[in-house]
Amino acid sequence: MTIDFNQNYFQLFEINYSVEIDNEELEKRYLDFQKKFHPDKFVNSTDYEKRLSLQITSYINEAYETLKDEYLRSIYLLKIKGYEINDQNSTLSDSDFLMHQMELREELEGLKNTKDKIKKDKFKEKIIVLKNSCFSDFKKYFKKDAFEDASIKIKKMKFYISIENDIKKGS
Amino acid sequence: MALLQISEPGKTKDLHDKKYFVGIDLGTTNSLISLVQNGSPNILKDQNDNELIPSVVNYTKDNISVGNYIKSNDTITFRSVKRLIGKNYKDFLDNNFFPPCEFISDNNIIKFNVYNKLLTPIEISSEILKFLKKVAEHRLNGEIAGCVITVPAYFDDAQRQATKDAAKLSGLNVLRLLNEPTAAAIAYGLERKTNSKIMVYDLGGGTFDVSILDLKDGIFKVLSTGGDSSLGGDDFDHLLATYIENKLNLDIDKNKRYELYLHAKKIKALLTFNDSVKVNLSEIEIKSDNLVITKNDFNLLINNLLQKTLKISNKVLIESNLSIKDIDEIVLVGGSTKTPYVKKLIEEYFNKKPLSSINPDNVVAIGAAIQADLLSGNSQEELLLLDVIPLSLGIETMGELVEVIIPRNSTIPITNSKEYTTFKDGQTAMNIHVVQGERDVVSDCRSLAKFTLNNIPPMVAGAARVKVEFQIDADGILNVKAMETMTKKFTSIEVKPSYGISDKEIENMLKDSFENAGKDIEKRHLNEAIVEAERVILAINSALDLDGDNLLNKNEYEIICIARDNLKEIIHSKNKDSIIKAIKNLEKRSEEFISRRMNSSIKSIMKGKKIKEYS
Numbered sequence: 001m002t003i004d005f006n007q008n009y010f011q012l013f014e015i016n017y018s019v020e021i022d023n024e025e026l027e028k029r030y031l032d033f034q035k036k037f038h039p040d041k042f043v044n045s046t047d048y049e050k051r052l053s054l055q056i057t058s059y060i061n062e063a064y065e066t067l068k069d070e071y072l073r074s075i076y077l078l079k080i081k082g083y084e085i086n087d088q089n090s091t092l093s094d095s096d097f098l099m100h101q102m103e104l105r106e107e108l109e110g111l112k113n114t115k116d117k118i119k120k121d122k123f124k125e126k127i128i129v130l131k132n133s134c135f136s137d138f139k140k141y142f143k144k145d146a147f148e149d150a151s152i153k154i155k156k157m158k159f160y161i162s163i164e165n166d167i168k169k170g171s
Numbered sequence: 172m173a174l175l176q177i178s179e180p181g182k183t184k185d186l187h188d189k190k191y192f193v194g195i196d197l198g199t200t201n202s203l204i205s206l207v208q209n210g211s212p213n214i215l216k217d218q219n220d221n222e223l224i225p226s227v228v229n230y231t232k233d234n235i236s237v238g239n240y241i242k243s244n245d246t247i248t249f250r251s252v253k254r255l256i257g258k259n260y261k262d263f264l265d266n267n268f269f270p271p272c273e274f275i276s277d278n279n280i281i282k283f284n285v286y287n288k289l290l291t292p293i294e295i296s297s298e299i300l301k302f303l304k305k306v307a308e309h310r311l312n313g314e315i316a317g318c319v320i321t322v323p324a325y326f327d328d329a330q331r332q333a334t335k336d337a338a339k340l341s342g343l344n345v346l347r348l349l350n351e352p353t354a355a356a357i358a359y360g361l362e363r364k365t366n367s368k369i370m371v372y373d374l375g376g377g378t379f380d381v382s383i384l385d386l387k388d389g390i391f392k393v394l395s396t397g398g399d400s401s402l403g404g405d406d407f408d409h410l411l412a413t414y415i416e417n418k419l420n421l422d423i424d425k426n427k428r429y430e431l432y433l434h435a436k437k438i439k440a441l442l443t444f445n446d447s448v449k450v451n452l453s454e455i456e457i458k459s460d461n462l463v464i465t466k467n468d469f470n471l472l473i474n475n476l477l478q479k480t481l482k483i484s485n486k487v488l489i490e491s492n493l494s495i496k497d498i499d500e501i502v503l504v505g506g507s508t509k510t511p512y513v514k515k516l517i518e519e520y521f522n523k524k525p526l527s528s529i530n531p532d533n534v535v536a537i538g539a540a541i542q543a544d545l546l547s548g549n550s551q552e553e554l555l556l557l558d559v560i561p562l563s564l565g566i567e568t569m570g571e572l573v574e575v576i577i578p579r580n581s582t583i584p585i586t587n588s589k590e591y592t593t594f595k596d597g598q599t600a601m602n603i604h605v606v607q608g609e610r611d612v613v614s615d616c617r618s619l620a621k622f623t624l625n626n627i628p629p630m631v632a633g634a635a636r637v638k639v640e641f642q643i644d645a646d647g648i649l650n651v652k653a654m655e656t657m658t659k660k661f662t663s664i665e666v667k668p669s670y671g672i673s674d675k676e677i678e679n680m681l682k683d684s685f686e687n688a689g690k691d692i693e694k695r696h697l698n699e700a701i702v703e704a705e706r707v708i709l710a711i712n713s714a715l716d717l718d719g720d721n722l723l724n725k726n727e728y729e730i731i732c733i734a735r736d737n738l739k740e741i742i743h744s745k746n747k748d749s750i751i752k753a754i755k756n757l758e759k760r761s762e763e764f765i766s767r768r769m770n771s772s773i774k775s776i777m778k779g780k781k782i783k784e785y786s
Contacts, residue, residue: 031387031388031390034390034555034557035389035390035555038555038557038645039584039644039645040347040545040546040555040556040645041555043317043346043347043546043547043548044547044548054584054642054644054645055586057584057645058584058585058586058642059586061581061582061583061584061585062585062586062587064582065581065582065585086590102748105696168489
């Protein structure tokens with residue numbers, strides 16, 4: 001029982017480096033791995049095997065969660081291309097976007113106390129549209145190997161995701 | 172003539188060498204032990220042929236008995252000890268547990284004085300497990316080689332650890348801790364086997380749990396789980412008791428009210444099978460004036476609570492990105508789902524008849540037996556269970572904010588790590604504070620452990636990097652490691668505190684997380700702004716100290732200082748927007764200075780000279 005921990009997540013699941021992937025294929029491989037390596041299969045094994053199984057399934061779970069999610073997958077792809085996005089460099093120095101962020105935050109704030117579900121849904125809809133357009137821009141840049149521009153789009157997308165989560169939390 | 176058989180020492184085991192793997196439902200009120208025999212799961216009965224064994228432990232001066240209520244003056248009886256497992260002394264005082272004897276706090280651990288012996292809830296629970304083990308060994312005439320014990324989905328790290336410790340004390344080998352709703356789904360899943368999405372609605376005496384599971388090609392994956400750990404059938408009884416009290420205009424004391432509450436339980440049970448019940452309280456010496464309670468009266472009383480459970484169920488559905496029509500099966504668990512109105516509301520809300528072919532009292536134990544059988548390696552079934560962590564885990568960062576490292580509903584086992592950096596120049600130590608909960612602010616989450624990472628090599632702020640790794644195993648138990656990545660200095664701890672989050676606290680934490688989401692975000696943004704402001708001020712000060720005199724004239728120097736002092740002042744205003752504005756202002760005023768610094772350092776490198784030397 002062993003896997004190569006040095007390979008990246010795409011190699012692990014034998015999936016092409018791409019922004020768009022076949023989710024069903026990914027899930028199928030993931031479940032096959034689980035059937036093989038899950039700690040439940042090693043309850044009566046040696047401590048060494050138990051530990052190994054724990055490490056492998058943790059790695060597989062992390063890899064799966066990353067590839068499954070389009071945003072996490074995109075960040076991971078950029079990292080492979082040498083454009084790592086972390087807490088230190090994730091701020092944008094785009095003052096127009098900053099204004100835009102503040103406006104959306106204010107709008108969210110204003111919706112907090114309203115019971116108007118239609119208004120809330122509309123706002124949510126708007127955020128999703130903005131997010132999706134950001135993501136399709138990202139894909140365009142990424143395919144052209146314009147990783148700098150692609151990174152900026154992902155950083156913007158992160159903001160929309162955080163708004164989306166705040167809407168979910170508040171609803 | 173029959174010879175007396177004398178076995179060789181050490182070989183007696185051969186007499187009953189068969190090894191069994193059992194499931195245990197260690198309940199608050201009742202416990203069950205079960206196993207799979209010849210492919211079908213069964214509950215094992217005690218010597219009195221009972222399947223449900225009351226979770227009651229009696230101590231006399233020199234004897235311990237389990238499973239029956241003994242009313243005598245020289246007996247100390249513990250009930251519902253599960254409420255205390257993994258809790259500390261403070262939690263215990265907040266909990267409405269009725270202590271049957273004197274108790275003390277020993278380093279914040281509860282200890283009961285039982286005939287001059289100090290016992291912890293873990294030890295008392297272990298007596299129940301010992302008894303269950305004996306029941307099984309007696310029935311099977313064999314050895315119990317391993318067991319699966321079920322725990323509420325909301326049990327936190329400490330409660331899980333404490334349950335495992337109790338099992339260890341009782342001599343049981345725990346193969347796995349299993350979440351109760353998951354166990355119930357397994358019990359039904361094995362019956363059906365078709366690919367389906369299952370919702371488990373578990374309404375017990377004191378808690379409500381809901382989980383969504385996806386059964387696909389022999390793999391059971393928990394998609395999400397949620398609930399309310401202080402909502403259950405006991406609340407129905409309280410509402411009913413209050414209703415009677417008001418209807419009869421009673422003026423009663425606390426003790427009488429408790430008796431009325433116990434009586435309300437009986438009325439509730441009667442209403443399960445009757446459309447109306449004539450209240451008779453002569454037993455507790457209350458005149459009931461021909462009061463009649465109809466099923467409809469009762470339904471109206473509990474309607475609000477049930478609507479709450481439906482709301483939570485819907486939220487959990489949304490969390491797994493599903494809607495009502497995606498659910499193929501609904502499984503009911505817990506005694507409170509026997510109430511006809513509960514079934515009716517669920518059926519209406521989800522537009523589907525809930526499954527009820529397995530007795531809701533047994534369904535968790537049956538699932539546990541199946542899982543034990545699967546883990547034993549003897550099973551013919553190809554079923555694998557992928558469970559999730561119910562509460563998010565994170566660590567404290569600057570500004571008392573929580574940085575989530577493993578979000579709730581992540582499939583376990585899982586590892587995740589995050590890098591943190593030093594805040595000040597020359598910082599050599601870093602505190603790691605591990606918390607559990609759904610809120611953004613540390614003080615609103617439950618503190619699990621604190622440790623310090625020492626001997627970080629002194630470097631400028633931001634240069635030292637500490638990697639913190641969280642590992643959650645298949646039982647949902649956590650292990651945290653921290654390492655400084657440059658020197659590879661290692662600190663490792665097992666998060667094993669002597670207490671856990673009280674049910675009430677988890678309940679409140681989750682509830683607050685939804686209700687106060689708005690307030691949290693506000694607080695979070697403000698804290699972030701303050702941290703950022705402090706960081707900028709530190710950076711500017713250090714730059715001014717080094718190069719201010721060389722690169723700026725007096726006027727320029729002054730302008731930056733004014734912007735900086737202005738920011739310092741505005742931090743106290745606690746107004747996020749003004750702080751951000753002041754930061755921007757300071758940054759703008761320092762732009763020229765920063766770019767001069769950049770240029771001068773490039774120049775100085777090129778010339779191999781220090782700035783002072785060449786200027």
